[in-house]
Amino acid sequence: MSDRSFVVTPWEVKGEVDYEKLVEEFGVQPIDEELEEKLRKYMGGQLHMQIRRRVFFSHRDLDWILDSYESGEKFFLYTGRGPSGHTHIGHIIPWIFTKDLQRYFDVEVYFQLTDDEKFLVKPDLSLEDTISYAYDNSLDVIACGFEKGKTWLFLDTEYIKTLYSIAVRIAKHLTFSTVKAVFGFTSSTNIGVIFFPAVQAAPCFLPSILKGRNIPCLIPAAIDQDPYWRGVARAVAPKLGFYKPAQIHCKFLPGLGRGGKMSASQPETAIFTTDKPEVAEAKIMQAYTGGQPTVREQKAKGGNPDVCPVYQYYLFLFETDDAKLRERYLNCRSGSLLCGDCKETLAKRVSSFLKDHQKRRMEARNMLEDFILRD
Amino acid sequence: MSDRSFVVTPWEVKGEVDYEKLVEEFGVQPIDEELEEKLRKYMGGQLHMQIRRRVFFSHRDLDWILDSYESGEKFFLYTGRGPSGHTHIGHIIPWIFTKDLQRYFDVEVYFQLTDDEKFLVKPDLSLEDTISYAYDNSLDVIACGFEKGKTWLFLDTEYIKTLYSIAVRIAKHLTFSTVKAVFGFTSSTNIGVIFFPAVQAAPCFLPSILKGRNIPCLIPAAIDQDPYWRGVARAVAPKLGFYKPAQIHCKFLPGLGRGGKMSASQPETAIFTTDKPEVAEAKIMQAYTGGQPTVREQKAKGGNPDVCPVYQYYLFLFETDDAKLRERYLNCRSGSLLCGDCKETLAKRVSSFLKDHQKRRMEARNMLEDFILRD
Numbered sequence: 001m002s003d004r005s006f007v008v009t010p011w012e013v014k015g016e017v018d019y020e021k022l023v024e025e026f027g028v029q030p031i032d033e034e035l036e037e038k039l040r041k042y043m044g045g046q047l048h049m050q051i052r053r054r055v056f057f058s059h060r061d062l063d064w065i066l067d068s069y070e071s072g073e074k075f076f077l078y079t080g081r082g083p084s085g086h087t088h089i090g091h092i093i094p095w096i097f098t099k100d101l102q103r104y105f106d107v108e109v110y111f112q113l114t115d116d117e118k119f120l121v122k123p124d125l126s127l128e129d130t131i132s133y134a135y136d137n138s139l140d141v142i143a144c145g146f147e148k149g150k151t152w153l154f155l156d157t158e159y160i161k162t163l164y165s166i167a168v169r170i171a172k173h174l175t176f177s178t179v180k181a182v183f184g185f186t187s188s189t190n191i192g193v194i195f196f197p198a199v200q201a202a203p204c205f206l207p208s209i210l211k212g213r214n215i216p217c218l219i220p221a222a223i224d225q226d227p228y229w230r231g232v233a234r235a236v237a238p239k240l241g242f243y244k245p246a247q248i249h250c251k252f253l254p255g256l257g258r259g260g261k262m263s264a265s266q267p268e269t270a271i272f273t274t275d276k277p278e279v280a281e282a283k284i285m286q287a288y289t290g291g292q293p294t295v296r297e298q299k300a301k302g303g304n305p306d307v308c309p310v311y312q313y314y315l316f317l318f319e320t321d322d323a324k325l326r327e328r329y330l331n332c333r334s335g336s337l338l339c340g341d342c343k344e345t346l347a348k349r350v351s352s353f354l355k356d357h358q359k360r361r362m363e364a365r366n367m368l369e370d371f372i373l374r375d
Numbered sequence: 376m377s378d379r380s381f382v383v384t385p386w387e388v389k390g391e392v393d394y395e396k397l398v399e400e401f402g403v404q405p406i407d408e409e410l411e412e413k414l415r416k417y418m419g420g421q422l423h424m425q426i427r428r429r430v431f432f433s434h435r436d437l438d439w440i441l442d443s444y445e446s447g448e449k450f451f452l453y454t455g456r457g458p459s460g461h462t463h464i465g466h467i468i469p470w471i472f473t474k475d476l477q478r479y480f481d482v483e484v485y486f487q488l489t490d491d492e493k494f495l496v497k498p499d500l501s502l503e504d505t506i507s508y509a510y511d512n513s514l515d516v517i518a519c520g521f522e523k524g525k526t527w528l529f530l531d532t533e534y535i536k537t538l539y540s541i542a543v544r545i546a547k548h549l550t551f552s553t554v555k556a557v558f559g560f561t562s563s564t565n566i567g568v569i570f571f572p573a574v575q576a577a578p579c580f581l582p583s584i585l586k587g588r589n590i591p592c593l594i595p596a597a598i599d600q601d602p603y604w605r606g607v608a609r610a611v612a613p614k615l616g617f618y619k620p621a622q623i624h625c626k627f628l629p630g631l632g633r634g635g636k637m638s639a640s641q642p643e644t645a646i647f648t649t650d651k652p653e654v655a656e657a658k659i660m661q662a663y664t665g666g667q668p669t670v671r672e673q674k675a676k677g678g679n680p681d682v683c684p685v686y687q688y689y690l691f692l693f694e695t696d697d698a699k700l701r702e703r704y705l706n707c708r709s710g711s712l713l714c715g716d717c718k719e720t721l722a723k724r725v726s727s728f729l730k731d732h733q734k735r736r737m738e739a740r741n742m743l744e745d746f747i748l749r750d
Contacts, residue, residue, distance in 0.1 A: 116539070119543060119547070127540060127543065157536070157539060157540050157543075158536070160536050161532070161535050161750055164532060164535045164539065167567075168491050168495055168502065169502065171495065171565055171566045171567030171568075171570070172494070172495055172565050172567055174567075175562060175563050175564060175565055175566070176551065176563070176564055176565075176566060176569060179566055187550060187551045188552065189551055190546055190547050190549055190551075191549045191572070192542075192543045192549075192573065193546075194551060194566050194569050195546070195570030197566070198566060198567065375536055
């Protein structure tokens with residue numbers, strides 16, 4: 001990774017990510033027209049916004065998943081969250097997509113909360129901290145609108161009895177050499193982190209084990225998680241007699257600062273679902289943009305939406321109308337749309353989104369037990 | 376280990392073990408007269424046979440355990456079994472000692488059945504196999520006479536919810552370098568085996584966590600398990616705010632063949648608790664001994680009880696009277712005791728032991744649920 005300006009691993013996403021390069025390096029497939037055609041059919045005639053805009057942009061075996069579905073074999077969706085802090089809007093984007101996939105295909109969702117992993121990798125977090133964040137984050141998952149009775153959230157530490165028996169079966173086929181090559185582990189890596197890939201791979205096979213028959217698995221997740229599936233779950237699946245899990249990968253919502261994905265470690269550049277709407281509005285008003293230093297220059301030269309996180313917010317979530325998004329893009333380019341106005345509109349939409357989300361989040365408190373799986 | 380003829384690791388015990396050398400290498404303490412004096416007080420005025428005969432021969436911090444007990448702080452006992460096959464008499468020896476310790480000190484016993492470990496290290500065993508052996512072996516543990524309501528057996532895979540939260544706390548402080556140095560792991564070691572030391576160390580702190588106060592731990596176990604305590608549990612304990620576990624170590628009962636400990640991988644040289652008494656008798660009659668090739672030579676030169684597994688059986692378990700053991704030793708040396716007679720007496724005692732044990736083993740089937748801990 002020496003000759004490039006970005007890094008994408010499950011623990012680190014840094015710099016301006018070149019997604020085309022990632023597709024090549026990770027050996028995944030872009031979502032092509034043929035696949036879009038197949039998807040469109042299930043998506044009510046129009047592709048999901050996150051596919052149209054290439055937020056979800058690549059896959060492994062999604063064609064197989066759709067063909068199997070077509071022939072009557074339902075898949076399940078598996079995704080998750082590492083609970084190291086509050087949820088921000090960057091996390092929610094793929095959850096919204098996953099929730100919509102659930103609706104399109106009428107399938108179950110298994111959602112892993114890796115409280116163990118975040119405890120193991122974060123020196124300053126206790127297990128009590130990560131468990132507490134896991135429950136906090138669960139409210140956001142439920143608030144996204146997943147279907148009750150078909151969506152199962154579980155904390156690793158609480159569901160480990162079921163997961164562990166699967167994880168040791170996986171672990172028996174994974175040497176230190178392998179996880180070292182896949183994740184870059186070293187001699188200084190702690191043994192909990194070394195074992196963890198087996199725990200993250202376990203849910204790929206969980207419904208097959210629970211139901212006693214092989215069930216295809218589709219994982220919608222950010223592209224940084226690919227090593228878990230490529231290097232672990234897909235490598236081991238045939239040895240255990242399971243299907244290889246399929247994947248569909250998304251990009252990262254950029255932070256409100258200059259470059260890089262939205263990150264909880266830079267709270268001023270991330271909108272948390274727990275932020276007061278007025279705090280979120282202020283963060284947006286202070287965001288970095290692709291605009292010119294002065295109004296005069298902006299009017300003369302136009303802005304650059306391609307490097308502007310504010311524009312990306314519209315693209316990822318806050319402008320659902322493609323024509324209006326295009327208009328915003330062109331007005332920015334031409335200089336007729338000023339950054340202040342553009343931010344103000346976004347701030348209002350984000351604020352309104354947060355108010356709705358926070359209301360559903362409150363209601364989710366009473367639904368937790370309908371969604372959480374425990375041993 | 377190049378310049379010597381024996382190997383002692385948690386996975387391999389080979390050759391004639393030089394226990395004095397082990398004491399030095401492992402940095403453990405021999406049980407000295409002062410400690411014997413302290414122990415005698417609790418053992419009804421006479422040292423336990425397994426201490427008198429140096430079956431249990433070394434320790435770490437046993438003096439501290441006794442001093443704490445003296446001052447009113449009760450410890451608990453922790454031991455276990457790797458369920459890779461049926462129980463043999465070599466396994467039972469330390470369990471009998473542990474059961475007697477429980478009685479002397481009126482303390483709780485936690486007994487770990489490492490079904491996960493044996494699955495992970497044995498290519499040919501499935502998890503179903505090791506779980507099945509764990510239940511089978513549990514019957515032998517209960518048959519030893521441990522106290523109901525004060526003795527808790529648990530299978531790792533069934534009690535992992537409780538164990539895992541402790542194990543990840545331990546694992547966070549253990550790097551691959553450390554377990555590599557302690558256990559000789561390599562790049563080809565599977566990641567389940569790499570994580571397992573944290574699972575085996577977890578019960579050292581379990582009662583302290585269950586009861587919310589620090590409780591001293593004493594581990595009676597064969598000396599080959601020392602790396603788990605020395606390199607893992609004792610190293611990590613202070614970082615987690617727990618006492619370092621104390622240990623008392625025993626030797627291995629030799630197999631009935633020439634040299635080495637009794638091993639399930641050579642079934643003709645091991646007496647299993649599930650052997651029919653007549654099968655056990657036949658194994659003993661075919662045992663290697665320290666005797667001479669012919670009766671005539673035996674009468675003329677005498678035998679060598681020091682290298683004789685039959686004599687070791689008497690010493691470890693089957694002759695409780697020290698004077699009679701001494702007599703047997705001298706009669707062998709002088710040539711007045713012939714191997715055939717010596718074996719025949721042992722065969723009868725072993726047969727009688729097995730009959731009693733197998734009766735208690737049957738009864739244990741109805742008591743399993745009183746002893747097994749589950750999440």
